[in-house]
Amino acid sequence: MTTKILCVADGGITPDMMRDFTGLEEHGANVTIVEDKDMGTIGDITDRMGLLERSGIDAAPSCQELLDNVSDAEILVVHVASVNREVLAAAPNLKLVAVLRGGIENADTEALKERGITLINAPWRSANAVADFTVGMMIAENKNIARSHHLLKEGTWCKKYVNQAYIRDLRKCTIGLIGLGHIGSRVAQRLVGFESQVIAFDPFAPADMELKHGVTRVDSLEELLTRSDFVSLHLRISPESHHIINADTLALMKPTAYLINTARADLVDEVALAEALRQKSIGGAAIDVYSLEPLEAGHPFLELDNVTLTSHLAGTSADTMQTSVEIGVGELERYFNDQPLQTVCA
Incomplete structure (x- = not known):
């Protein structure tokens, strides 16, 4: 038949x-x-x-x-x-x-x-493509790769950046993953290879879900945010995850911590994030997704010196x-x- x-x-x-x-x-x-x-x-x-x-x-x-x-x-x-x-x-x-x-x-x-x-x-x-890109964004923001490239193209040789005091080796960092699905678990796998301490919080995953070797589950979002040197988002949008990163949760992060979003724009309150970056209440951010795309002229992110921006490229492969x-x-x-x-x- x-x-x-x-x-x-x-x-x-x-x-x-x-x-x-x-x-x-x-x-x-x-x-x-x-x-x-x-x-x-x-x-x-x-x-x-x-x-x-x-x-x-x-x-x-x-x-x-x-x-x-x-x-x-x-x-x-x-x-x-x-x-x-x-x-x-x-x-x-x-x-x-x-x-x-x-x-x-x-x-x-x-x-x-x-x-x-x-x-x-x-x-x-696109899980492998996004996982590769996410780790790349962590390194680019921490090590000022995109900023140095931009300045060199403008004719400026810069050796000192706004995050100079907390440029870190990944093996010395605690990296917090919010979400451990197909992408988050692959990001974890890559970071274990950098010898990072990887912690994870996933409110939607079964409590008995097997974790990648070297990954530790934490019991709350608050614990993840307060401990992490990098916070990376890997959730889908839902009523529960909408603006999971907001003024209150940003206030829990270390002043030297970086936020990475290669997932969905609506996971983050952009106004609150721009203000946290402006006030230097967190160390920096690397963002690939925005509430309105293309990113419009005059967006607050474009005025900041502690953010790496890309044009929704994470899944491109x-x-x-x-x-x-x-x-x-x-x-x-x-x-x-x-x-x-x-x-x-x-």
Whole structure:
């Protein structure tokens, strides 16, 4: 019996990449690949994801190519194309949806549950890229790498910086990770290699979750903030995590500590962080995500000398999109072989 699979490619996961799913034809699959032409660039994709995160599934239009081809599909594979109620109404035979992203904001999870349709994703697709970048941001802010580069380009040879008294070796630092999921655990693994003391707080992880070698769980956010020389965020946005870093929690940090955010902008109260940096009540920060992107002219962060800023680059890697496909193909191999799926999220 043939199982119809519809794959919706775009400028991130291209039609060539989606062709890896044709290997499932040995299991009796019939694979059709269409392209979402409205999502032709990474910029388009980033903008769409920001819209969905802030405004919800109904804020984005349906992909017409998807609607035109989904009527007989049992499995739908997308990257950023929306799987909303309009799409589901056009897909009476649908049994499984694969979103090839870490997030699932482009899928209407409630509507899928109502239909009993399984939702899987690619939760660790950019985990290694973000973990590498996070450690790089720690080093760049602590060691003034970006600032020195900028000054040299302007013709200034600078040997003394605002953090001169607390430039540290990572092996001498306590690094606190807020969140120990796919990314946080990989950051921990890398930092253990630097001989850092790594502590972690994750209010959403099971208490008996096995930790990476060399990582110690702490019982409270307050303990993590007061002990850490670096505080790095690795949570998803939820009502509980929104502005988890705010004026009160920033006040718990050491005056020499650095805040690192390569996760989500809304984890941090930007106004409070800018004020803490301005007052030098914390040592510095390295930020890759912002409440409004691109970062607008005149933003308070741009006036500070104790922050490293990047343009939402943490997940950027030539390997990320292909990893998404590998995860998706692997999950569908398990599906056809009646094996438990590893990434079920609805």
